[in-house]
Amino acid sequence: MKLTPNYYKDRVALNVLAGSVDNAKDIYQAAEGHVICGVLTKNYPDNRTCVTDMKKYQTAVDNAISVGLGAGDPNQSLMVSEVSKILQPQHVNQVFTGVAQSRTMLGQSETVVNGLVSPTGKVGYVNIATGPFSSQVKTAEVPIVAAIAMLKDMGGSSIKYFPMKGLKHKDEYMYLAKACAANDFSLEPTGGIDLENFQTILEIAVEAGVKKIIPHVYSSIIDKDTGLTKPADVAKLFVMIKTVVD
Incomplete structure (x- = not known):
């Protein structure tokens, strides 16, 4: 299995949910390999079941x-870290406080590990209290540059900005994108991204100078009847990527 993502040499790659193994294949083909297929640990009752199924993906x-x-x-x-240790995937989603744990358990630096931070309503600041205990206490607002530095300390590869609610936090997002560019850090915009606002969200990051961008597009492109991500929509998003980046 490859640890270094096929897409990571490129500037932009999609992150979309795969509802089945066949759906993952269709998604991968639709984006010509410039995609990572998300599979959620929350959908499994235990680590063993999760690992067995994710190996198929x-x-x-x-x-x-x-x-x-x-x-x-x-x-x-914790489940994400434990499962990732066994699977050695190309990409891992983590809360801010779980980044160091995942990186240590992976035992290598090639897998992309993001750290989740949330908007605060204040330009230049993010909430890093996204862990199992910290999220229950209160918001911990820190300057974005400090959050990026701490993620680097912990072995993180990128900052996951969630929930963005589309363009609701546009000014904050623009500042974050510039900070990522200035500090040579990858950016993963997440939450409320759809076919209507995707290109604008991507353009902001590209124009800011972010070197690697991994937008997460989830529920907006999932077929409500089947629960599967629509390959046709993935193809549309990929066309937008080529339009913006090329």
Whole structure:
């Protein structure tokens, strides 16, 4: 299995949910490999079941899988680390306080590990209290540059900005994108992204100079009847990526 993501040499890659192994294959083909297929630990009752099933996804898409929490659920933090240690996926989603744990358990620096921070309503600041205990106490607002530095200290690869609610926090997001560019850090915008606002969100990051961008597009492109991500919509998003980046 490849540890270094196929897409990571490129500037932009999609992160979308795979509802089944066949769905993952279709998604991978629709984005011509410039995608990581998210599979959520929250959907499994235990680690063993999770690992067994996720291995099928790994085989189907050359390990281009993203081990997810499930709506940023901090209670999934440990399970994500434990499962990732065994699977060695290309991408790992973590709460801010779980980054060091995941990196240590992975035992290597190639897998992309993000750290989840949330908008605060204040430009230049993010909430880092996204862990299982910290999220229950209160918001811990810190300057974005400090959050990025701490993520680097912990072995993080990128900052996951969630929940963005589309463009509701546009000014904050623009500042974050510039900070990521200035500090040579990857950015993963997440939450409320759809076919209507995707290009604008991507353009902001590209124009800011962010070197690597991994937008997460989830519920807006999932078929409500089947629960599967629509490959046709993934293809549309990929066209937008090529339009913005090329």
